[in-house]
Amino acid sequence: MNIDEPLVAGFVLPGRGRKRHRQGTESTIVNRLPILKYLPRHFRSHFVAMCGEFIGTFLFLFFAFSGTQVANTQTRPQTSTTIAQASNPAQLLYISLCFGFSLVVNAWVFFRISGGLFNPAVTLGMCLVGALPYIRGVLLAVSQILGAISAAAVVSVLFPGPLDVRTALRIGTSITQGLFIEMFLTAQLVFTIFMLAAEKHKATFIAPVGIGLSLFIAELTGVFYTGGSVNPARSFGPEVVLRTFHHYHWIYWVGPILGSLLASSFYRFMKMLEYETANPGADFDEHEKEHFDPEIHGSRPPTIVNLQPSDQQNLEKYGEARTITGAEADHYDPDGVKASPGNHTAGKGRHRRMSALKGGRKDPGFSPAEASQKEIEGLTDVYDAAPGAELGEASNRGHI
Incomplete structure (x- = not known):
């Protein structure tokens, strides 16, 4: 069934009417909402991308926060509202899997709408390497922050008990250590996105899998020490909902931003060196390699x-x-x-x-x-x- 041509009993949006197509005489590519033709193209594209990024970030963090809340329900102290105190390997694995798989699914779904970034640090990196206009980057970052706040608020309301998804430094982890942990974890994630999604190749369509695995291993390393943020919006949302901020909350912004700068610089350096020439034909099959190697x-x-x-x-x-x-x-x-x-x-x-x-x-x-x-x-x-x-x-x- 073609959803652009619903059945007789299909739902029709108000003001849209039913489309009539004459086979072979008219194009089937029409505006689904008549009002869209009055909007400037760039405004419409920005608006669609913002909506996609808001919903995508909301869904990504809703399932990630939900899994974290479940993992911490039986193990948290009565007054705990952070996840950095968890030391049970099974608990850490569960939280990491929730973040990784949630990113795989939602990035795959929203890749064609907004790019499936869901992270202001990633958005900054894409702007720095020229893959994203700066105006679009600012709009997407705002949408990501609003989506993170909304996800934290919904999880707080739906699940019993206090919201237990905040990022915090584990006792014994200094602010400097936490800052650099966040920086390197974010750099690894951002560089993975550059090479799998920004660089076009035969495996681009499965890039979300590699990106999700990248977040998974970052969470495995970071949850125990810093809460595993690697995403300023991810840390900011729960803080806003709980109306309390750690005095070192700034490291969850500065660390990922520094990581994005590090990944962008290394990526640019590799491009200057023409890294493609080091392993030519890496994406070719046997037939293509025979002709072009x-x-x-x-x-x-x-x-x-x-x-x-x-x-x-x-x-x-x-x-x-x-x-x-x-x-x-x-x-x-x-x-x-x-x-x-x-x-x-x-x-x-x-x-x-x-x-x-x-x-x-x-x-x-x-x-x-x-x-x-x-x-x-x-x-x-x-x-x-x-x-x-x-x-x-x-x-x-x-x-x-």
């Missing part, structure tokens, strides 16, 4: 390319190495020979590079008139080894 191709014998008159003119004009792409590539067959009109195999010659000897400069003894009659030494058929060259736009790497 420079090491595999390097073992192949060179292919002699017979230049046509038009190619001779180009060689005279440019006198240097160049890449045949676009419309030109359609006129070459896999052997580098210019194809005749109507030859549909010519398109297989894409992404090939012809380079002349002597650093790409013309040989003084080179005669264009004889080019088509003798073997052109040094002109080889080389595959372009750029990662993702044959992948779709959604699979190209490094779109930051």
Whole structure:
């Protein structure tokens, strides 16, 4: 069933009316609410993203807080309202699993709506690397904080007993230690998001799984010592609902922000070094790797390319190495020979590079008139080894 075309008895929003489509004459892509066509596109997109991030953060933290509340119900002292005193490994594992799996599910659901960030520190990192406009980042951060407060309030009302999900330093953990613990845990989470979600690759669609596992191991480490915040909104929400703040509450803001800065700096550094070249073809299957891996191709014998008159003119004009792409590539067959009109195999010659000897400069003894009659030494058929060259736009790497 197409939900855009409900059944006769289906629910219809007020003012929307039932859509009538003439098959083959009208587009089925229409505004579901007529009022949307009067809103500026950027305003509408910001509003939708804010709604998605608010609901997503609410659901993520609602289930995370609920699991934490359950874990602490039987073990907390009568006056306890924090989770940093828990020392039972089973309890720590339960809390960590609740946070990790809640993030996996909700990030997967809201990824296409708002990006599924749910964390002001992550939002800051995405802005710093250029994956998110700053105005959108501010709007999403506000939505995340409001969603965290709402989640803490609902859990406080629904579950019996005092709200027991606050983050606090364990006795013996100094403020400085807590600050750096939060910084490194957040850096690990943010960098994971950069590499799995911001960097487009074949496994992007399952990025929420890796991100959730990243939060899971961060919680395993941090819950015992700091409460495992790694998210300013996560710590701020319960504090607002309980109307009490620890004097060191600031570390749950400064620590994650520093971690986001650290992860962003390292990511930028890796991009400057062109990390993709260290392991080319990491996302290729066996067939793609065979064609695009420079090491595999390097073992192949060179292919002699017979230049046509038009190619001779180009060689005279440019006198240097160049890449045949676009419309030109359609006129070459896999052997580098210019194809005749109507030859549909010519398109297989894409992404090939012809380079002349002597650093790409013309040989003084080179005669264009004889080019088509003798073997052109040094002109080889080389595959372009750029990662993702044959992948779709959604699979190209490094779109930051």
